Amino acid sequence: MNMIKLGNTDLSVSTLCLGCLYFLARETREDSFRRLDQYLDAGGNFLDTANMYSHWINETTRGGESETLIGEWLKARNSRSKVVIASKVGFPYPGVPYGTSARQIREECDKSLKRMGVDHIDLYYAHSDDRTTPMEETLGAFNDLILEGKIGHIGASNFSSWRLERARQTSRANGWAEYCCVQQRYSYLRPKAGWDFGEQVAANDDLLEYVKDTGISLLAYSPLLYGTYTDRTKTVMEQYQGPDSDARLKVLDEVASEAGATRNQVVYYWLMNAEPNAIPLVASTTDEQFAEALGAMNLRLTDEQMKRLTEAKA
Numbered sequence: 001m002n003m004i005k006l007g008n009t010d011l012s013v014s015t016l017c018l019g020c021l022y023f024l025a026r027e028t029r030e031d032s033f034r035r036l037d038q039y040l041d042a043g044g045n046f047l048d049t050a051n052m053y054s055h056w057i058n059e060t061t062r063g064g065e066s067e068t069l070i071g072e073w074l075k076a077r078n079s080r081s082k083v084v085i086a087s088k089v090g091f092p093y094p095g096v097p098y099g100t101s102a103r104q105i106r107e108e109c110d111k112s113l114k115r116m117g118v119d120h121i122d123l124y125y126a127h128s129d130d131r132t133t134p135m136e137e138t139l140g141a142f143n144d145l146i147l148e149g150k151i152g153h154i155g156a157s158n159f160s161s162w163r164l165e166r167a168r169q170t171s172r173a174n175g176w177a178e179y180c181c182v183q184q185r186y187s188y189l190r191p192k193a194g195w196d197f198g199e200q201v202a203a204n205d206d207l208l209e210y211v212k213d214t215g216i217s218l219l220a221y222s223p224l225l226y227g228t229y230t231d232r233t234k235t236v237m238e239q240y241q242g243p244d245s246d247a248r249l250k251v252l253d254e255v256a257s258e259a260g261a262t263r264n265q266v267v268y269y270w271l272m273n274a275e276p277n278a279i280p281l282v283a284s285t286t287d288e289q290f291a292e293a294l295g296a297m298n299l300r301l302t303d304e305q306m307k308r309l310t311e312a313k314a
């Protein structure tokens with residue numbers, strides 16, 4: 001698997017990140033272990049989890065399942081040194097309120113370290129932009145954890161670009177660590193103007209320019225729009241339906257056909273190779289889906305095909 005530097009850090013991460021959201025919640029222990037093994041075997045090193053994954057799956061899940069599973073796997077495979085672990089704090093789950101107050105960050109970081117059985121989280125995200133806590137408090141707390149060696153770098157998720165810039169200025173003014181990456185809802189299809197995803201924030205043109213300008217990394221969550229590009233039993237979310245998506249799907253199909261690839265593979269490839277490039281978070285339920293994702297690494301599209309994909313619009 002290809003490797004890339006994460007933002008302006010010294011971390012080298014694979015260009016496909018493994019989304020671990022469903023581990024030990026929707027996916028069994030056996031299936032979760034197998035996916036982690038397959039990912040490592042394919043050369044991947046970048047795991048994405050969060051403290052609250054995935055409390056909403058059923059009546060027995062309380063949050064922390066994904067981190068617990070990762071901890072069990074790290075121990076069973078003795079693989080801590082082979083992976084870069086990203087976790088998050090900020091969204092609520094049973095017994096834990098919303099937010100990134102200093103206290104919450106410290107308490108949740110300790111819980112995440114314990115669940116995973118590690119003494120260091122390589123990348124720690126603010127999962128959401130908590131506007132009820134002063135930015136100085138959140139960034140100061142993250143910086144303290146870095147100085148204590150509990151976390152390596154910090155990232156932001158579900159932030160608007162002006163808030164990212166405000167955070168960068170706050171960090172610089174105080175000599176604190178800066179967010180090295182942003183994780184946003186991002187795929188090939190673009191949400192319609194005025195879209196709403198609740199707590200989730202999608203990448204828009206403004207954010208893409210911000211990423212290019214600052215050199216922070218962009219991570220793309222929900223890159224396959226839950227499988228709707230190829231799974232005919234599913235419908236594309238309402239926020240994405242319209243003439244712009246119709247035009248982009250037409251070009252996506254043309255390029256996929258020319259390249260002998262699937263729509264999903266072209267979507268992953270486009271995300272990884274467009275300007276700015278993004279790191280897609282891969283979440284496969286079946287081995288076939290995972291093999292399809294890995295197949296995107298072997299694709300080669302021409303500059304003309306990439307241009308056509310990028311410029312397609314209604």
Ligand SMILES: NC(=O)c1ccc[n+]([C@@H]2O[C@H](COP(=O)([O-])OP(=O)(O)OC[C@H]3O[C@@H](n4cnc5c(N)ncnc54)[C@H](OP(=O)(O)O)[C@@H]3O)[C@@H](O)[C@H]2O)c1
Pocket residue numbers: 018019020021022048049127157158183184200220221222223224225226227228230231264281282283284285288289290292293
């Ligand atoms: N920062 C945030 O706020 C945030 C939010 C959401 C997710 N995330 C992260 O992003 C990761 C990925 O998010 P996501 O699950 O929403 O991603 P996604 O790629 O949009 O959806 C994954 C789902 O699509 C289906 N799928 C996967 N590969 C497929 C294939 N090759 N063909 C057909 N269907 C396929 C599967 O559903 P079926 O089982 O129905 O087939 C799978 O559960 C998560 O694991 C998590 O780490 C972060």
